[in-house]
Amino acid sequence: MKTLDPLDGIAAFLTVSTHLSFSKAADELGMSRATVGAQVRQLEDRLGIRLFQRSTRKVVLTEAGAAYREALSGILPQIREAERAAMSFQKEAVGRLRVSAPPDLGHLVIVPAVSEFLKLNPAVSIELDLSHRAVNLVEDGFDLAIRGRLSVDINLITRQLATSQIVICASPAYIDEHGAPEMPHDLAHHSCLHFAELRWGRIWPFSRNGEEFRVPIVPRLELNHSLGLRDAALLGIGIVLLPDFIVGEDIRQGRLVRLLPDWDISTIQLQVVYPANRHIAVKVRRFVSFLAGKLRQ
Structure with missing residues (x-):
């Protein structure tokens, strides 16, 4: 009926x-x-x-x-x-925006971007959840999620925000004491700081002009927190493999030194995902565009 x-x-x-x-x-x-x-x-x-x-x-x-x-x-x-x-x-950026992002990217990139966005959009408020947990956007009530790698269903829109290169680096103090590796296999004789959730496990892959090395790592320190690994590298504990968005500024400021720069490791695709809808709120569209612009800088 x-x-x-x-x-x-x-x-x-x-x-x-x-x-x-x-x-x-x-x-x-x-x-x-x-x-x-x-x-x-x-x-x-x-x-x-x-x-x-x-x-x-x-x-x-x-x-x-x-x-x-x-x-x-x-x-x-x-x-x-x-x-x-x-x-x-649908006409202006108003209301509360709920965003999920990983802690490392959130701390270094998203929080500064959010602060600037809020100054530019006084009618918007933001609730930012910083965690690695997988969220269901609809059931958990999030407007969007930002991740380094995403598998999403057909009811969600995925947009690439930026690409971040993965690099290895160490502090000047560590290099002064232990020297710098000249080839990937030299890492076997160094203290390596390893991110526990790396998707390819305790293997650091390198490639150059068709030449490839997959270097098994026995970590001197293994953490599931990338910012903690960066701090350990800054303290001279060892060589770390991390995305440029985490260690890039330290390298530019000379606090860390990039190693084996002629070798490629991998990249991370920074992506944002939000529910597919013909009527996407202005606050969501504006924030995604703003964030994409900041990450391209």
């Missing part, structure tokens, strides 16, 4: 009752006169009572129609205000 919409026809009824004219109501509602008349008739059929007395010259509320209008007093402005409130999310 079809469920009837209790609001169906009410806008037409209230507009006709205001003007006592189907033609004027049709002009105000942007409908044809026939459509307005059909909606009012369907409403009368649903209620089982006549709301208007109609003649070729005049439209008059019946006693039931007048009582119905009185009971509905104020509802149409409330409905229109509710529509305006909902539509405002």
Whole structure:
């Protein structure tokens, strides 16, 4: 059995009752006169009572129609205000934005970007969840998630934000004491700092001009926290393999030195994912574009 919409026809009824004219109501509602008349008739059929007395010259509320209008007093402005409130999310960046991101990327990149974004968009607030846990955007109520690698279903949109190169590096103090490796296999004689969640395990892969090395690593220190590994490298504990977005600034400032720069290791595709929807909120579109611009800098 079809469920009837209790609001169906009410806008037409209230507009006709205001003007006592189907033609004027049709002009105000942007409908044809026939459509307005059909909606009012369907409403009368649903209620089982006549709301208007109609003649070729005049439209008059019946006693039931007048009582119905009185009971509905104020509802149409409330409905229109509710529509305006909902539509405002498609016209400007407003409301709360819930974002999930990994802790390392979040701490070094997302939090500074969020701070700048909030200054530029005063009607937006952001809830930022920094964790490696897999989130269900719809069930967990997130607007978007940012990850280094994503597998998503067909109901989600994935957009690449940036590419980050993976490099190996060490502190100047470590190099002064232990020297720098000249070839990938030299790493077997060094203290290596290893990210425990690396997808290819305790293997550091290198390639150059068709030449490839897969170097087994026996970690001197193994962590599941990339910022902790960076700190250990800064303290001179060993050689670390990490993405450029984590150690790039340290390398540029001379706090770390990139090693084996002629060899390629891998890259991380930084991606954002959000629910597929024809009506994506302005706050989501604007934040994604803003973040993509910051990561390209």
